[in-house]
Amino acid sequence: MFDPRAFRRFKSNRGAVFGVVLVALLAVFAILAPALSGHNPNASDFQNGVGAAGRPIGPSGAHWLGVDNLFRDLLSRLAHGARVSLLIAFIATAISITVGAFVGLASGYAEGSRLQAIDTALMRFVDIGLSFPYLLLVMAIGAAVGEVTITTILLVLGLTSWFGTARVIRSKTIQVRSLDFIVASRALGQSTVPILLRHILPNVAGPLIVIASASVAQMIIAESVLSYLQVGLPPPTATWGRMLYEGQRMVAVAPRLVVAPGLLIFVAVIGFNLVGEGLRDALDPQED
Amino acid sequence: MRSIRKKIDGSWGALAVAASILSMGCSSEVKAPIGENRDVEPQRGGVLRTASFTNLRSLDAAVAFDTLAAAIESLIYDRLVAYGPRSTKIVPQLAETLDISDDGLRYTFTLRRGVLFHDGNELRAADVKRSIERAFHPKTPCPVASYYSDIVGHQEYRDGQAPELRGVRVEGDYVVVVELSKPSAPFIHLMTLPIVAPVCASAGKTYDREFSKKACGTGPFKLEKFEHGQIVRVVRHDGYWQKGRPYLDAVEWSLSMQSFAQRLKFEDGDLDFMRDFNATDSLLYRSSAKWKGYGEWESPMTTAGVFMNTEMPPFDNRHVRRAVSHALDRQQVVMVRKGHAVPHYKMVPEAITPSVDDYPSQKTDVSLALEEMRLAGHAFDPKTGKGGIDTEIRYMALLDSFGQQAAEVFQQHLARIGVRIKIDLVSWPTFLAKVTRRKTVAMGTAGWHADYPEPSTFFEPILTSRAIADEASQNYAFFSNSEFDDAIERAIRTTDSSERTRLYRRAEEIVAEEAPWAVTHAYRYFELWHPYVHGYRPHPVLSQHLPDAWIDREGARLARSARRGNCWQVAPGAGRCRQAPHRPRTTLALVVGDR
Numbered sequence: 065m066f067d068p069r070a071f072r073r074f075k076s077n078r079g080a081v082f083g084v085v086l087v088a089l090l091a092v093f094a095i096l097a098p099a100l101s102g103h104n105p106n107a108s109d110f111q112n113g114v115g116a117a118g119r120p121i122g123p124s125g126a127h128w129l130g131v132d133n134l135f136r137d138l139l140s141r142l143a144h145g146a147r148v149s150l151l152i153a154f155i156a157t158a159i160s161i162t163v164g165a166f167v168g169l170a171s172g173y174a175e176g177s178r179l180q181a182i183d184t185a186l187m188r189f190v191d192i193g194l195s196f197p198y199l200l201l202v203m204a205i206g207a208a209v210g211e212v213t214i215t216t217i218l219l220v221l222g223l224t225s226w227f228g229t230a231r232v233i234r235s236k237t238i239q240v241r242s243l244d245f246i247v248a249s250r251a252l253g254q255s256t257v258p259i260l261l262r263h264i265l266p267n268v269a270g271p272l273i274v275i276a277s278a279s280v281a282q283m284i285i286a287e288s289v290l291s292y293l294q295v296g297l298p299p300p301t302a303t304w305g306r307m308l309y310e311g312q313r314m315v316a317v318a319p320r321l322v323v324a325p326g327l328l329i330f331v332a333v334i335g336f337n338l339v340g341e342g343l344r345d346a347l348d349p350q351e352d
Numbered sequence: 353m354r355s356i357r358k359k360i361d362g363s364w365g366a367l368a369v370a371a372s373i374l375s376m377g378c379s380s381e382v383k384a385p386i387g388e389n390r391d392v393e394p395q396r397g398g399v400l401r402t403a404s405f406t407n408l409r410s411l412d413a414a415v416a417f418d419t420l421a422a423a424i425e426s427l428i429y430d431r432l433v434a435y436g437p438r439s440t441k442i443v444p445q446l447a448e449t450l451d452i453s454d455d456g457l458r459y460t461f462t463l464r465r466g467v468l469f470h471d472g473n474e475l476r477a478a479d480v481k482r483s484i485e486r487a488f489h490p491k492t493p494c495p496v497a498s499y500y501s502d503i504v505g506h507q508e509y510r511d512g513q514a515p516e517l518r519g520v521r522v523e524g525d526y527v528v529v530v531e532l533s534k535p536s537a538p539f540i541h542l543m544t545l546p547i548v549a550p551v552c553a554s555a556g557k558t559y560d561r562e563f564s565k566k567a568c569g570t571g572p573f574k575l576e577k578f579e580h581g582q583i584v585r586v587v588r589h590d591g592y593w594q595k596g597r598p599y600l601d602a603v604e605w606s607l608s609m610q611s612f613a614q615r616l617k618f619e620d621g622d623l624d625f626m627r628d629f630n631a632t633d634s635l636l637y638r639s640s641a642k643w644k645g646y647g648e649w650e651s652p653m654t655t656a657g658v659f660m661n662t663e664m665p666p667f668d669n670r671h672v673r674r675a676v677s678h679a680l681d682r683q684q685v686v687m688v689r690k691g692h693a694v695p696h697y698k699m700v701p702e703a704i705t706p707s708v709d710d711y712p713s714q715k716t717d718v719s720l721a722l723e724e725m726r727l728a729g730h731a732f733d734p735k736t737g738k739g740g741i742d743t744e745i746r747y748m749a750l751l752d753s754f755g756q757q758a759a760e761v762f763q764q765h766l767a768r769i770g771v772r773i774k775i776d777l778v779s780w781p782t783f784l785a786k787v788t789r790r791k792t793v794a795m796g797t798a799g800w801h802a803d804y805p806e807p808s809t810f811f812e813p814i815l816t817s818r819a820i821a822d823e824a825s826q827n828y829a830f831f832s833n834s835e836f837d838d839a840i841e842r843a844i845r846t847t848d849s850s851e852r853t854r855l856y857r858r859a860e861e862i863v864a865e866e867a868p869w870a871v872t873h874a875y876r877y878f879e880l881w882h883p884y885v886h887g888y889r890p891h892p893v894l895s896q897h898l899p900d901a902w903i904d905r906e907g908a909r910l911a912r913s914a915r916r917g918n919c920w921q922v923a924p925g926a927g928r929c930r931q932a933p934h935r936p937r938t939t940l941a942l943v944v945g946d947r
Contacts, residue, residue, distance in 0.1 A: 108764060110684045117635055118690030134688060134760055294751060298775055300760045312612050313630045 073346040080342020086335030090328075094150055097143030101128060105140040106300040113137075119317055132307070132321055133314050134300075141302035142324055148303050149332065152217055153283035159222025160283075161229060161276045168233025169260050169268070175238055186230070193227040202286065203295050212297060221286055229275050236268040270347035277340030281333040288329050304329050382633075384642040386621045387911035389883035390904055396599050398903030400885065402625040402896075403606040403614045405752060407581050409781040410564040412555075413546040414487035415824070417495045418784065419801050420605075422546060423896035427586050427603060428470075429549035429569035430593075432461045432480065432528070433540065435893050437900060440805045442540055446475065446550065446570060446593075456535030459543070463526040468591035469552045470574035477522040483550045485509070485517045485557070492559035495788065495826045496803075498818035499542050502532045536844050537852070538812075541804030572598035572899050581608045581779075599887065599902030608779075610752060618880070621911055624903070625888070627879040627896070631689045634878045638691070646883055650890040652876035653802035655699055655810055656755075657869050658747075658762060659787070659828040664794045666741050667829075671728035672771075673867035676795075677714045678721035679769045682872045685761045689754050689875075696874040698860050699810045701802070705856065712861040714871055721769045732770030740770015747773040748796035750783050754875065755797035762872075790822045790830065798828060798869050805893055807856045811840045815868060831868035884908040 074080055103109070113135030115121040122130040129138040167186050174182040205220045240246065241264065249259050284304075290296035291305025299306070304325040311321030410416040413429050434445040444450055447461040467475040487494050490512040500506055504519030519531045532539060542548070552568035567575045572594070573586035587602040609617075611628040618626045627650070629637065637643050660667035660676060667673050682695035696702075697713035707713060725732050725740065732740035749759040759775045766773055773795070778786070787793045803809045813819050816837050819827035836859055843855035863869065879890055884907035891897040 106760075106764070108684070108761060110687060114687055118687055119632065134757060294777065298777060299756065300763060300775075314632050315612075316636060317632050 067347075070346040074342050077342040077345055079338045080346070083335045083338025083340075083342060086331055087339060090146060090332055090335060091150065094143055094146035097139055097146075101137055101139040101143070103127070103137035103140040105136060105144040105302045107137075108135040109137065110135055120314070120321075122318065122320065129324060130318070130320060133310055136300075136302075138321065138324060141307060142304075142328060144302040145304040145307060145325065146328065146332075148214070148297070148301065149284050149287055149329075152214065152221065152287045153280045153336075156218050156221035156225070156283045156287075157276055157279040159218065160226040160279055161272060163223065164226035164229025164275075165233050165265070165268070165272055167226065167230040169237050169264060171230065172234035172237025173241060173256065173260060173264070175234070183234075187234070190227045190230050193224070194231075198224065199286075199289060202290065203293065207295065212295065214297065217287060217290065217296060221283055225279065225282070225286075229272070229279075232271055232275060233268050236271055237264055240264050240267045274340055274344040274347065277336055277343055281336035281340070284329060284332050284336070288325075382636045382640050382643070383619045385646055386882050387884045387904075387907045389645070389886075390907050392886075392904050392906070394599055394887060394902050395905060396596075396902070397601050398599075398905045398908060399602040399604060400600050400625060400898065400901055400903060401604045401606070401623050403609040403617070403623055403628070405609060405611055405614070405628045406750070406780040407608045408578070408584060408605075409784050410561075411567040411575065411578060411584070412559065412561075412564045413483075413549045413551055413567070413569065414492050414494050414559060416564070417547070417826075418780070419895050422894070423898070424584055424586065424605065425546040425549070425567075426571070426894060426897055427573040427598075427899055428567050428571045428575055429546050429551065430467075430571045431544055431546065431549045432463075433543050435544060435891065438889055438891055440892050442544060450540075452540070457532045459530040459532075459540070461528045461530070463528065464593055465526065467570055467593040468589075469550075469570050470568045470589055470591075471552045471554060472591065473553065475550055475570055476525045477528045478525075479550050479553070480528045481517070481520045481522050482553070482557070483555070484520050484548050486551065486555060486559070487547050488517060489558040493821075493824035494547060495824050496545075496547060496813045496819070498816070498826075499545075499813055500548070501818060502534050502536045502539060504531045504533050534845055535847070537847075538804060538806050538808050538844060541806060541809075545803055573600075573603060576602070583607060598899055600898075603898060603901075618882075621882065624885050624908075625879070625881040625898075625901075627877045629692075629878055629880075631692060634691060637880055638878060643880065647878060647880040648890050650877040650879055650895065651892045652694070652703060652874050653701055653805065653893065654799060654875050655696060655701055655871055656693075656797070656799035656875050657696075657872035658795055659798035659869050660795045660867065661791070661793060661828070661830055662832070662868055663791055663830045666728070666730070666745070667794060669728045670866055671724045672730065672741070673870075674865075675721045675724035675728060675769055676766065676771065677864075677867040677870040678717050678724060679765050679771070680762055680870050680872050681716050681765050683716070684765075685758050686873050688757045688761060692878065693754065693873040693875050696871055698871055699815075699863050699869070700807045700856065700860065701810070701874055704802070704805060704810075705807055712857060712864050714864050714867065718768060725769050725771075730770060734768060737770075741772065744772045744774045745794050746776050748776045748778060748783060748787060748793045750780060750797060751777040753797075755799070758872070759797065787828045788821075788823065788825045790820075790825065793828070796828070799875065801895060802893060807859075808840060808844055811836075811856070811859050812844070815863065816840055829868035831866070833862060833866060836862045836866075882908075882911065884911055 109131060112126040113121055113131035120131040120133060120135055121127065127137050132138055132141060171183045171186040174180060201224050202220050209216050246259060246263055249263060287296060287303065288305030291303040292309045296305060297303055307325040308322060314321050404420050406420055408420055411421060411424060413425055416425065430446050432445060432447040433442050433450060436443045446464055446467055448464045449462045451460040463475060463477060469475060486492060488497050488500065488506060488510050490510060497510060503517065505514055505517055506519060508514040509517045521529045523529060550570055554568055555563050565578050572589055572592045574589045576587045577583060577585040584605045584607065585602055588598055592598065611630050614623060614626050614628050615633050617623045637647060660673045662668060682697065686693040686695050697715065722732060730739065730741050747759055749755045756777055763773050763775065787796055800810060800814055813826050815827060815831050817832040819825065820830055820832060839855045839858045843852045846852050881888060884904040886902050886904060888898060888901040
């Protein structure tokens with residue numbers, strides 16, 4: 065699957081490299097920052113965190129970025145939020161891509177065959193899924209499940225975002241399925257599953273990777289929106305969306321509480337989108 | 353890089369939110385009030401608009417008993433007697449006269465003639481009896497029915513063993529006699545509550561969920577609109593018995609509105625009155641010379657903290673409850689809402705019973721808390737983190753409230769003694785539905801606002817056995833203690849004030865020892881209104897008591913036209929308008945990426 069030409073194309077794309085740098089910096093921040101700041105993200109510091117008139121203090125030696133409305137270290141919470149956001153984004157994307165690829169492959173391979181009914185059923189299901197307002201669907205599921213945990217968020221995000229992927233992979237599968245080497249494999253008696261996994265899947269991997277990288281960015285946004293709307297992970301878990309929500313109360317005196325998580329969401333999303341864009345360009349043979 | 357702009361659109365969402373919020377509120381200054389306080393006579397007309405961060409569960413007089421509902425009910429339902437304007441003195445309202453027999457057992461109310469319900473029917477004595485019987489009907493989930501258990505025949509009627517409430521008698525069209533089985537000092541205060549307010553015949557003989565949407569009484573305003581989670585609007589009752597009143601055409605409450613949004617609307621003149629400030633905004637307004645004279649603290653007749661359900665593990669063990677009570681640091685939690693919350697250690701607020709002479713109260717002491725955990729069989733070692741209670745305890749708090757922030761602080765305090773809690777955030781209606789149900793919620797936010805200025809209001813309805821019910825229990829802790837019940841019962845009966853003081857002191861002692869609640873703070877609201885709102889000051893007992901408010905319509909009109917013209921402030925006297933420095937305002941919008 066590794067194509068040196070694609071790698072060269074990716075390397076020469078400055079936007080893509082910049083995206084990789086942003087993502088790498090974010091990953092380093094998520095891993096190292098809690099150790100650097102030395103604060104528990106959920107612990108209030110009533111000793112050093114309370115400033116004049118009872119307001120949370122700004123950046124200081126004890127708290128490099130200051131503290132939030134409950135006097136908790138902002139840097140630690142941002143880093144913890146990065147861990148939560150990245151973890152949720154990656155795993156939810158994996159779920160979404162896996163389900164989308166499976167449905168897309170099955171549907172595309174069944175299209176026009178005696179198993180046409182499978183394709184019709186799956187695509188109508190996808191139509192229904194796409195017709196629901198995404199956030200409303202996510203919030204409704206979240207409310208119905210009741211208790212919100214990381215697992216709930218992962219399942220909700222992962223299982224409501226694969227519809228578009230399935231559509232793309234189906235189209236690509238239909239295209240690849242009619243190529244000569246697939247026809248040859250079938251003529252030689254190879255069964256369906258090996259054909260799908262060994263021959264078709266590698267040939268639809270390009271779009272799948274591109275979708276996945278863009279999906280990570282969208283998952284970060286979706287998780288933040290859920291937290292912002294107070295239907296995400298319960299407090300005191302630090303997530304960027306929740307921090308944005310909590311910070312808005314203090315915006316008059318501590319705008320950093322809004323700027324910091326907003327900026328991180330922006331950086332994360334733009335980073336993953338740039339990587340996705342670069343991958344798409346690199347994996348597209350027409351670029352040569 | 354072909355279509356990067358299109359692909360990264362979604363990423364601007366977070367930045368847009370942050371930028372919007374910043375552009376809306378990134379200033380340590382507050383805007384000046386809209387208009388000026390003009391020296392004009394009280395006048396009719398105008399709509400007063402306000403908001404609340406909570407939702408409203410019901411407006412049925414017999415069942416709705418939270419602070420917001422009570423405020424709206426004071427506009428819809430007049431009572432036989434009520435508190436005087438800005439006074440704790442009880443004065444006749446629908447009753448023209450009240451005669452109390454020498455033995456304190458017989459209350460004779462003579463009604464005013466010509467009082468009309470919102471449906472146009474005249475109020476008669478039979479309506480009063482019907483309304484009281486409806487409130488205490490066996491099928492009515494009245495949260496404080498036990499308050500009224502001294503009315504003759506109350507229990508047998510409540511239990512469904514009698515067809516009528518014997519202690520409420522009708523004598524002719526305009527005389528109602530209420531007979532008590534025992535004298536009760538707070539009883540006359542209880543007659544000021546909406547629970548026993550006359551309601552229209554359409555309310556039926558028992559509780560009907562639908563009545564809340566068409567609430568109907570004899571108050572100065574009638575309900576026009578109640579959209580759950582959205583808005584409540586009441587409009588003037590033209591047939592109101594008090595001539596020339598009310599002044600306002602209507603009062604509107606926007607429901608479930610965050611304090612942040614309320615502030616923005618208030619500054620823009622889209623709300624005329626507000627009180628759900630966060631600590632920062634409150635401080636900004638309180639310290640602003642521009643707003644001097646247009647805001648005031650509400651009387652702090654509240655107590656708040658954490659309730660622990662004594663029927664559910666681990667709080668069926670008094671040592672665990674005591675441990676929690678000792679573990680919560682009152683001084684720390686009030687720092688989150690400085691000015692609004694003050695540390696509090698006992699049930700009755702300082703305004704009613706000052707803490708003098710080593711008055712019994714709860715205390716913060718982590719070493720005592722650890723000792724109580726050991727006695728409870730859940731010894732915890734803070735150094736190793738070993739021990740404590742194995743299971744995570746669900747803690748219910750109201751979404752987006754000070755109770756939520758307090759819960760996050762309490763979570764840290766309790767972790768120090770090996771009690772792990774998980775915070776469940778719910779809306780107000782859900783909170784009420786769950787915490788009032790038996791064996792449903794182990795612990796959560798507790799708070800109580802005085803129904804009348806007397807200590808029993810902080811004991812009888814929320815901690816006595818009589819206040820326990822399988823559904824709609826006002827005793828969230830389901831605390832049952834015979835000595836406590838007896839102390840409250842005797843305090844209510846006695847005419848000896850020193851004996852009453854001693855009994856209430858004993859009741860506080862029992863609360864400190866048994867800890868059904870960990871009392872942590874008293875909360876008070878800072879209320880603010882635009883200068884064109886007149887006739888309102890916080891009432892010493894009643895929350896958001898608006899019936900006497902009026903609007904300087906000309907002042908309001910100028911203010912509104914000023915707002916349309918992007919004016920900063922209306923000049924005194926005339927419709928002149930000072931131009932505001934230009935401050936762009938961005939609409940708060942969430943931009944969500946493509947799928």
